[in-house]
Structure formats: C-alpha cells, structure tokens
Amino acid sequence: MRMYEYRGKKNVCGKRVREYRQQQKITQTELAARLQTCNVVLDQKAVSRIELELRVVADYELWALAKVLKVDMADLLEIDLLEE
Numbered sequence: 001m002r003m004y005e006y007r008g009k010k011n012v013c014g015k016r017v018r019e020y021r022q023q024q025k026i027t028q029t030e031l032a033a034r035l036q037t038c039n040v041v042l043d044q045k046a047v048s049r050i051e052l053e054l055r056v057v058a059d060y061e062l063w064a065l066a067k068v069l070k071v072d073m074a075d076l077l078e079i080d081l082l083e084e
Contacts, residue, residue, distance in 0.1 A: 004056060009053040010053055010054055010055055010056045010057075011050060011053055011055065011056060011057040012053075012077055012078045013050070013057055013062060013065070013076040013077055013078070014050050014051045014052060014053040014055075014057075015051070015053070015078065016075065016076045016077070016078065017047075017050055017051055017065055017069070017076060018051040020069045020071055020075075020076070021051075021069065024069065027044075028044045028047040028048055028051070029044045029047075031047050031068065031069075032044050032046070032047050034068040035047075035061075035064050035065070035068055037068070038063075038064040038067055038068065039064075040060065040061055040064040042061070050065075062076060
C-alpha cells in the first residue's frame with residue numbers, strides 16, 4: 001500500500017521550510033531560484049504547496065532545501081511529530 005499522507009499532511013518539512021525561509025527574508029520565488037542552482041526545478045507554486053504541506057517532497061528536494069536554506073536536513077523535519 002502506498003502512503004502519501006501522514007496525519008493528513010503530504011510532508012513533515014513544510015512548516016520548517018517556511019520558518020527558515022522567512023527568517024532569512026527570502027521570497028518563495030527566490031527560494032525556487034536558489035533550488036534551481038542545485039538542479040532542482042521547482043517554481044514558486046511548488047514551494048507554496050510544500051510549505052502548506054500539500055505536496056510530497058522527494059529526498060533530493062529535501063537535500064536541496066537544506067542546502068539553500070543553510071540548515072541540516074534534520075532541522076527541516078519535525079522530529080517531535082515523528083516520535084509521537
């Protein structure tokens with residue numbers, strides 16, 4: 001059985017992606033452009049859907065998000081959510 005949602009969410013990193021992006025004062029469009037430097041082609045709409053937890057995030061996308069936001073991948077995951 002394929003599982004595309006966990007507790008009604010398609011990813012567990014969206015909230016943290018938004019927090020780190022806003023802390024760094026960059027727009028969703030700017031984040032999408034930075035991701036493209038890592039060969040991850042996402043547009044502003046895809047970034048928005050990730051942040052709203054409406055889009056699945058591939059492992060390579062998580063890596064690129066962490067790289068461009070300058071955080072560890074684990075920082076993007078809501079570990080406390082996973083441990084409940």
